[in-house]
Amino acid sequence: MITEVNTAQYDALDKKGPMLVEFYSKTCGPCKMLGFVLKDVDKNDPDFRIYQVEFNENKELKDRCGVKGFPTLLFMKDGQEVSRLEGLKQKPVILKEIEKIKA
Amino acid sequence: MANRVEHVRYDHLITRQNRAEKEFLARLENEKPRLDNAIVVVNPYLINPLAAMILFKSDKPAKAVLTVHGKRNDREDIVHEFPEATSHALPVLGLYEGMQTRVTVALSTGESQDFLIQSQPLPKGICRCRNVATSLDYFGTNWMFLSPAGKNLPTAFDYRGDIRWILTENTMFDIKRVKNGNIITGSSRFCHMPYNSTGLIELNLLGKIYKEYRMPGCYHHDHFEMPDGNLLVCTQDFSRDTVEDMLVLLDRETGEVLRSWDYRNMLPQDVAGSGSQDHHDWFHNNAVWWNEKDNSVTISGRHQDAVVNFDYETGKVNWIVGDPEGWPEDMQKYFFKPVGDLSKFDWQYEQHACVICPDGDVMCFDNGHWRSKNKEKYLKNRDNFSRGVRYRIDTKKMEIEQVWQYGKELGQDFFSPYICNVEYYGEGHYLVHSGGIGWDHGWASEKLGAYIKLGDEGYDINSKTVELKDDVVMYYLEVDGNFYRAEKLTPYHDGDNAPFGDGKLLGQLEVTPDFGTIPDLEETSEVVDAWNQIRIEEDEDRLVFHGRFQRGQLAMVIMDNGSEKKGYFINTAAVSYLAMCSGAFLEDDDRVIKMNISKSSLPAGKCEVKVLVEDRIFQTGVVICN
Numbered sequence: 001m002i003t004e005v006n007t008a009q010y011d012a013l014d015k016k017g018p019m020l021v022e023f024y025s026k027t028c029g030p031c032k033m034l035g036f037v038l039k040d041v042d043k044n045d046p047d048f049r050i051y052q053v054e055f056n057e058n059k060e061l062k063d064r065c066g067v068k069g070f071p072t073l074l075f076m077k078d079g080q081e082v083s084r085l086e087g088l089k090q091k092p093v094i095l096k097e098i099e100k101i102k103a
Numbered sequence: 104m105a106n107r108v109e110h111v112r113y114d115h116l117i118t119r120q121n122r123a124e125k126e127f128l129a130r131l132e133n134e135k136p137r138l139d140n141a142i143v144v145v146n147p148y149l150i151n152p153l154a155a156m157i158l159f160k161s162d163k164p165a166k167a168v169l170t171v172h173g174k175r176n177d178r179e180d181i182v183h184e185f186p187e188a189t190s191h192a193l194p195v196l197g198l199y200e201g202m203q204t205r206v207t208v209a210l211s212t213g214e215s216q217d218f219l220i221q222s223q224p225l226p227k228g229i230c231r232c233r234n235v236a237t238s239l240d241y242f243g244t245n246w247m248f249l250s251p252a253g254k255n256l257p258t259a260f261d262y263r264g265d266i267r268w269i270l271t272e273n274t275m276f277d278i279k280r281v282k283n284g285n286i287i288t289g290s291s292r293f294c295h296m297p298y299n300s301t302g303l304i305e306l307n308l309l310g311k312i313y314k315e316y317r318m319p320g321c322y323h324h325d326h327f328e329m330p331d332g333n334l335l336v337c338t339q340d341f342s343r344d345t346v347e348d349m350l351v352l353l354d355r356e357t358g359e360v361l362r363s364w365d366y367r368n369m370l371p372q373d374v375a376g377s378g379s380q381d382h383h384d385w386f387h388n389n390a391v392w393w394n395e396k397d398n399s400v401t402i403s404g405r406h407q408d409a410v411v412n413f414d415y416e417t418g419k420v421n422w423i424v425g426d427p428e429g430w431p432e433d434m435q436k437y438f439f440k441p442v443g444d445l446s447k448f449d450w451q452y453e454q455h456a457c458v459i460c461p462d463g464d465v466m467c468f469d470n471g472h473w474r475s476k477n478k479e480k481y482l483k484n485r486d487n488f489s490r491g492v493r494y495r496i497d498t499k500k501m502e503i504e505q506v507w508q509y510g511k512e513l514g515q516d517f518f519s520p521y522i523c524n525v526e527y528y529g530e531g532h533y534l535v536h537s538g539g540i541g542w543d544h545g546w547a548s549e550k551l552g553a554y555i556k557l558g559d560e561g562y563d564i565n566s567k568t569v570e571l572k573d574d575v576v577m578y579y580l581e582v583d584g585n586f587y588r589a590e591k592l593t594p595y596h597d598g599d600n601a602p603f604g605d606g607k608l609l610g611q612l613e614v615t616p617d618f619g620t621i622p623d624l625e626e627t628s629e630v631v632d633a634w635n636q637i638r639i640e641e642d643e644d645r646l647v648f649h650g651r652f653q654r655g656q657l658a659m660v661i662m663d664n665g666s667e668k669k670g671y672f673i674n675t676a677a678v679s680y681l682a683m684c685s686g687a688f689l690e691d692d693d694r695v696i697k698m699n700i701s702k703s704s705l706p707a708g709k710c711e712v713k714v715l716v717e718d719r720i721f722q723t724g725v726v727i728c729n
Binding site: 029036090 | 618619620622623652654655656657658659672673674675676
């Protein structure tokens with residue numbers, strides 16, 4: 001399930017369990033492409049939670065998460081970042097990281 | 104504006120040269136001309152307008168002495184003797200530009216014939232000599248070969264600054280003569296931005312390419328011929344997130360990669376960075392040298408201000424010449440302590456072209472860019488200097504002494520923030536080439552030459568090459584443009600100067616990785632807009648896709664054979680490069696991108712080429728048969 005969230009919505013999330021947070025920009029080609037990759041990932045496992053955060057509209061949140069650029073993917077478990085990927089990545093790379101946080 | 108896509112299909116230069124050679128050799132066999140009506144083919148291999156071939160038969164075996172006459176006096180004549188033969192194909196090198204050059208062929212049987220050979224016109228906008236100072240006594244009939252650092256062309260100048268050799272192909276990086284007399288340099292075929300070409304080419308001075316060594320990780324910066332003829336070549340692995348940090352040994356006959364070295368296994372990354380370092384290009388290997396005495400390899404890493412020596416067999420670091428500041432404690436043992444007259448000692452920064460002298464001394468071109476590891480101490484280019492430098496190292500005491508330098512005293516006038524080289528000819532006899540000089544209204548530019556907008560008032564780039572003997576300047580050449588390296592060579596060599604036979608494409612291009620996800624978007628029957636300037640170059644082994652896109656657009660090339668689709672993502676984000684050692688592939692409009700797609704990665708059969716732009720998939724009308 002892919003959900004767009006802002007800072008307030010992100011803060012209010014139940015962060016228990018694994019989830020993926022993507023910081024993206026609306027004006028970034030690789031982010032647009034990554035959006036399609038995440039849709040593809042979502043097809044595989046619709047129950048897995050993917051949240052998308054617009055980088056420029058949520059500056060305090062991206063600073064808090066130590067995100068320096070876009071796209072950035074944070075793989076989280078129980079509210080803690082386990083790993084991150086920066087830049088456009090292919091589906092198998094993302095699935096591998098998801099498997100790690102689901103384990 | 105009409106929608107239009109340009110599709111250009113051409114044969115590889117090697118194929119065209121093979122064809123041209125067969126044609127003139129067939130003429131020789133069919134017409135059997137004598138010396139007095141010999142066939143003269145100007146630019147026989149299509150890329151050297153200042154070369155020719157004289158073809159004829161003689162009844163008896165005869166040696167031929169060829170003289171390319173100088174335009175001022177006979178001391179300028181270039182003379183070469185060819186072995187005994189009855190079928191003669193004599194390469195003529197060094198025709199003067201824009202005039203007829205007198206060439207004499209004298210046979211050992213007594214016959215002699217003069218030819219007046221008109222060279223072909225040179226391309227417009229080539230880089231010319233601005234200033235040269237040397238003597239015929241010193242420089243003789245050697246030429247100074249300069250390899251381009253941008254869209255300029257590889258060019259050689261004689262002792263008076265006349266252009267005597269030029270290739271109309273924008274070959275890349277270093278030109279080195281190998282033991283068989285040929286030269287090896289980078290191919291002109293684009294592969295990866297910013298300046299990676301498909302591989303190396305081995306050619307003679309007529310321009311005939313014998314081999315193109317294609318490499319999956321492409322070629323950049325430098326190569327070194329080993330005693331057995333195999334080649335050490337700077338490369339990388341594009342599937343990783345770092346570049347310019349690998350070396351391979353190429354089989355000279357097959358082009359196969361025999362061995363590789365990964366600097367990430369030798370050195371820590373993201374430490375001791377020069378002012379130009381980033382995570383992606385953490386080392387920036389711009390030179391390689393192999394030393395027979397201790398079977399070691401020496402590499403230059405511009406972005407760590409380090410000349411690193413490692414054992415050929417084990418890959419273990421032996422020593423590092425460079426400022427030790429910023430290197431972790433466990434690496435300090437590899438660094439040297441300066442001794443001798445420390446008032447004259449300087450470390451090198453962002454250096455190029457490391458050379459190991461016969462006595463083990465280390466030479467390099469110290470570009471000096473930033474001239475510190477500490478940001479607070481960075482120098483502006485106008486306050487900086489570049490130089491050739493020679494260090495004496497004691498690897499037992501781990502001491503280093505600066506024993507020679509040339510250039511510091513010239514300040515910004517000789518300053519090159521990038522590229523350049525030194526050559527060791529003998530004790531006290533050196534070449535120092537400062538090929539990356541740039542000017543901004545009379546001051547050393549803060550930009551690299553490739554980024555300086557020429558034509559705007561106040562901006563200029565040039566290149567200065569100096570040879571010194573016992574600290575006396577024996578040769579000084581100043582030319583337009585920036586040139587990567589300089590190499591003094593004789594036009595002819597003792598081996599076979601022009602052997603015939605088909606040139607070969609060896610090795611492999613990388614299999615271009617496709618992007619597994621193709622966006623599920625509407626496909627329209629419309630052809631992509633002319634604004635996108637789509638141009639597809641098709642070569643024998645690859646496509647080069649050119650297009651213009653708005654920043655941040657979603658873009659992809661899609662190859663569709665009806666049953667299989669492969670997508671190749673186009674990055675439309677702005678990219679800035681901290682190094683631009685060759686601007687050959689740079690576009691004036693940075694929204695214009697080009698992407699190399701090797702044919703080995705395409706779906707089989709007839710593929711329609713489609714282009715995804717933002718929210719629709721457009722047609723190009725181009726079909727590639729694979």
